[in-house]
Amino acid sequence: MSNNTYKSAGVDKEEGYKTVDKIKAAVADTHNANVLNNLGSFGAFYDISGYKNPVLVSGTDGVGTKLKIALDTRQYSSIGIDCFAMCANDILCHGAQPLFFLDYLACGKLDADVAAEIVLGMVKACKDNYCALIGGETAEMPGMYQVGDYDVAGFCVGVVEKDKIIDGSKIVDGQKIVALPSSGFHSNGFSLVRKVFTDFQEIFNEKPLYETLLVPTKLYYQSVHRLMKEIELKGIAHITGGGLIENVPRIIPNGLCAKIDTYKIKIPEIMLELEKRGNIDRMEMYGTFNMGVGMVVVVAEEDVQTVLRLLDDAYVIGEIVKGENKIELVN
Structure with a gap:
């Protein structure tokens, strides 16, 4: 019988479960009546009824090499805020109300405390923007990343009425x-x-x-x-x-x-x-x-x-x- 297991290959599923336990309640606190399912489903559902002529506006971004400073100093609390803000501020340029956010967290070896601290920063930012954190992915990839390395990215979707879109077309001389x-x-x-x-x-x-x-x-x-x-x-x-x-x-x-x-x-x-x-x-x-x-x-x-x-x-x-x-x- 082979002794090979997923854990022996460097992936600890239990640490992933611990991460979910640490963030589940806080993530749920960002949800509203438009969120139609809970953490753990294959896909996330969001109801956008109530708009006359809604246009979805999306944005995706990461934290960049600022993340390296956070990792070197073991200061993780602001990184999730950065990730959300870079996405949400972009769609705001078109007058969009952020609806929901998803995150992607990749690492060499998952530490539940570190991952949770990063995601809880996203939670804080989402609540400031009345936005639901409705899903995400945590990928432990030994061999792709070194132990202690993390990468963080996010994806935000917002909505704006079609006749309210801000795109610069109304900019004129003298403003x-x-x-x-x-x-x-x-x-x-x-x-x-x-x-x-x-x-x-x-x-x-x-x-x-x-x-x-x-x-x-x-x-x-x-x-x-x-x-x-x-x-x-x-x-x-x-x-x-x-x-x-x-x-x-x-x-x-x-x-x-x-x-x-x-x-x-x-x-x-x-x-x-x-x-x-x-x-x-x-x-x-x-x-x-x-x-x-x-x-x-x-x-x-x-x-x-x-x-x-x-x-x-x-x-x-x-x-x-x-x-x-x-x-x-x-x-």
């Missing part, structure tokens, strides 16, 4: 560009961050550097939907990989240009430190990081004061002008 501050690097550019900052334990602003680097990606659902209840948002851009330079043009119609006054942008101290230590050109910074602007909204000039009243941390950084380049950074 204003308003910045919604980021919480830090979010989840982009960390390959360069890790090249410049090599000691995550060093003290920066009176605390270990990793605490600043691992601040989770900001969730913008509450802020943006507060605005949507009172004014029409002409365009929304999530400032992720490629920074303002690559993301803002995605919503600008042909023949127009987003003229951004960079001297108005409130750049976080940690990004200025990275720029200085790495001797990085300022335009390279703007083409890699969010530079303190996690999201921008384009609004009519007469709506600017409403935005500033509803969001006390928002501020104007530019305007829409005629032009062919779609974005211009003015010093």
Whole structure:
């Protein structure tokens, strides 16, 4: 009789069961009446009745190499938030209400405590966005990943009425560009961050550097939907990989240009430190990081004061002008 078992090959099913036990109640707490089944089914069901002409909007993303800092410092609580936020913030750009989220967690050897801490971060983020975590997959793959290695990705589906879709088509000359501050690097550019900052334990602003680097990606659902209840948002851009330079043009119609006054942008101290230590050109910074602007909204000039009243941390950084380049950074 062979002594070969799945466990002898490096896959511990019992650890997977422990993970489910640790997260099951918290995951169920994100569910609402639209969720039609429970954790453990082959597929997840979500009822989208009640809409006149619903359009589903989806987004998928991962955490990137920010995950490496979390693994090296054994700080896992923010990673699930990052994973959810990168997906949900993207679909928010079209005015979508997030409905449900699924996660994928891969590793070399599963540790139930680590996996649960990551998923519980997703739970926290889902609840902030009134979104249901309705499924996921945990894959233990010895030989593909080293012991201690994890990779995390997610998939979010939202809904918006067809006549309410925000796609930038209503952007015109004279409208204003308003910045919604980021919480830090979010989840982009960390390959360069890790090249410049090599000691995550060093003290920066009176605390270990990793605490600043691992601040989770900001969730913008509450802020943006507060605005949507009172004014029409002409365009929304999530400032992720490629920074303002690559993301803002995605919503600008042909023949127009987003003229951004960079001297108005409130750049976080940690990004200025990275720029200085790495001797990085300022335009390279703007083409890699969010530079303190996690999201921008384009609004009519007469709506600017409403935005500033509803969001006390928002501020104007530019305007829409005629032009062919779609974005211009003015010093």
